[in-house]
Amino acid sequence: MSLREVLASHRVVVCVGSGGVGKTTTSASLALEAAMSGRRVLCLTIDPAKRLANSLGLQTMTSEEQRVPAALFESHGLQLQGSLSVMMLDTKRTFDDLVRRTATSPARAARILDNKLYQYISTSLAGTQEYMAMEKLHAVKNDSRHDLIVLDTPPTSNALDFLDAPERLAGLVDSPAMRWLVQAFEGAGKLRFDLVGKSAAFLMRGLSKFTGTGFLEQVAAFITDFNDLFGGFRARAEEVSRYFRGPDVAFVIVTSPAPMAIEEAIFFHDRLAQAGMRRDAFVINQVTPMLDLPTASAEALQTEASRSLPAGSDATHLLAQMRRALDDVRVRAEHDRAQAARLRHRCGGDALYVEVPALDQDVHDLGGLARVAHHLVHGPV
């Protein structure tokens, strides 16, 4: 199967990988490719580089869904048969929407949204962004206006974060410590230290000195309210988790040829396998292209260089420098090939392996995305 077929035969394509390897670039390029070949595509992206967002016609970085104008495709000489919409993930807003949807009453939702701890968790807690990416997918996956959703994922220093996010968030609220705090709080409408063990009460009093009881009460109030959302949360997390294992969803693991990134890709591959999820393709991005050695003889090169350089230039020195640069690139290209081979050897199996060369400049417009897309769909190796 080629990546073109992967795009044609799935409803959702998820791009995962470690930080900075090209997830956003790959997601946008895959989305562009599918849109050009006739699908109505939504690319759900995370924090795209400002230049890329701007060049897609998304001047304002909002989290609204925005259609990339057809004229933009034409101006790059690209033929658009379907459509391309781009939406940026806004973690806080997605979380707020989730709270509104899941809370048992509007009053309770308002109380949660107002709570300081919620405001912290919804923006700063590790794993929240990952969870909200899935939550957003859940919200748009049945939207009949799109045939295909390409999901970019957040940069995770640890590739586990993405898969574990729902459980982790659920675990935080459902932990014994939190339940204990709720019990202590629910007894009297405010914290009752007599309900908690002596040493714990001592600890809490100590804490209150630093934080004020107001803070602890905020925590407890939040947890009580948050528990209300909990069933809904868990059910949704389970549904998304099930959906991810189904036939609609393809996973593309993006990596660079750097040894650390390859290690993470292998790790991610193993985790997806463990979790019963598919690994449809590996994209090895920013591979150094192998440049050929000059076929002309040293004398011929010397003559040619002397002829084209301004009088007085040191052709011999310049040629030696160029040769050293060429050798460097070839060593890097060899190294990249070896890393790609290692990945393939380790993960083997049925997945597709596609290499995208490092282009001569950053990918920040439709033209650049189209070039990457070309390598993605024509370059299975």
Ligand SMILES: Nc1ncnc2c1ncn2[C@@H]1O[C@H](COP(=O)(O)OP(=O)(O)OP(=O)(O)O)[C@@H](O)[C@H]1O
């Ligand atoms: N094949 C390529 N050739 C040249 N530049 C590239 C290529 N792929 C990506 N880039 C550039 O590398 C940078 C990082 O790419 P990108 O933002 O897609 O990575 P990411 O994995 O989404 O990063 P993050 O983990 O921070 O979200 C960007 O400036 C992008 O333009």
Ligand SMILES: [Mg+2]
């Ligand atoms: Mg990114």
